[in-house]
Amino acid sequence: MQISELSDRSGLTVQTIKFYIREGLLPKGSAVSATRSDYDGRHLERLRLISALREVGELPISAIQEIVGAIEDDGVSLHDLFAAAQHAVGPHVAAPHDPHWRAAREDVDALVGELGWTVGAGAPSRDLLAHTFVALRRLGYPITLKDLRPYVKAAAEVAEHEVGRVPAGTPRARTVHSLLVSTILYEQVLTALHRMAQENASARRFDHA
């Protein structure tokens, strides 16, 4: 297809597509003449991934360059590729140098060990959880593995579903795209439904209290 069709189908302007090519995010099309190049479905797929990373994950160009580089490097496993992309998305919470934070972060590491989960030592999710532990303790809510069980169970079931729904043989770029959409957008779906479910559960228990 020509660049105008690629623009129509991706919803991105020709100018934006040319910018992504200059920045090395999108491979050049194959030259048909001195002024025309031909693009295919892989270009469209790549553009959709870049859009998702930019708009939904709000990632800077440099982070997207890294992810795109890893997609093309077959030496990087699909898991390492997804983990790198998920870590780039963040959120990156500040890790203050204080004993409360240190203790919370150690508890998180112990929890991950106890669950036997494979989670990178530098995963932002570890810091995010530690950050939440600090806030909960400050408000007088202790944290034990027993308290966390329902959350661990819910998170694991949703994640298994998300990773499991990617069809076998899906191209690397498409797989990472789909998993990141789960990380960012379906996470918001879960948050919104959690709030609704709370309101519903509260109505059932406390409507006349």
Next chain:
Amino acid sequence: MQISELSDRSGLTVQTIKFYIREGLLPKGSAVSATRSDYDGRHLERLRLISALREVGELPISAIQEIVGAIEDDGVSLHDLFAAAQHAVGPHVAAPHDPHWRAAREDVDALVGELGWTVGAGAPSRDLLAHTFVALRRLGYPITLKDLRPYVKAAAEVAEHEVGRVPAGTPRARTVHSLLVSTILYEQVLTALHRMAQENASARRFDHA
């Protein structure tokens, strides 16, 4: 207890406590002498709720005044009180005047109806979910009730646990406090664990892909 002890136990300065009294967020203590008042456990509990609303929910004083007023008004059911507080917390996403958003919001309302959940017509969670539906559709992910099932199930189980863990006979202020901590902080726990669970599920499926 004197205001100095209330300050120690709440972690708030005497100045902040006096500010909350002036703003009507905290009832005055009972006068012991011309310059001294006596405070009790209810004052401490109230201060913890205000702190949670301010620091964790980042609510403005005016919203906290409303919630505190509703706590003292026995004509407001505990459920209405919690729903009002949860709605005040947000997040409040913009509801643009475009057909995609309108269709998504109608789908959300239909979904809530199908689930039979009690969720206020003006609940920000409805808009948040609609917002996410728009983004998912733009990326080419259709939304069906079947796709949402695992999220609905996880959200409902977690919410039932959260509402169920409040002991019977807990005072209104404490109940709202506890539920809001679930809304804000345990939601972050769920988010962090979801990211970890994704990374773990990805490692198991894609480590050698």
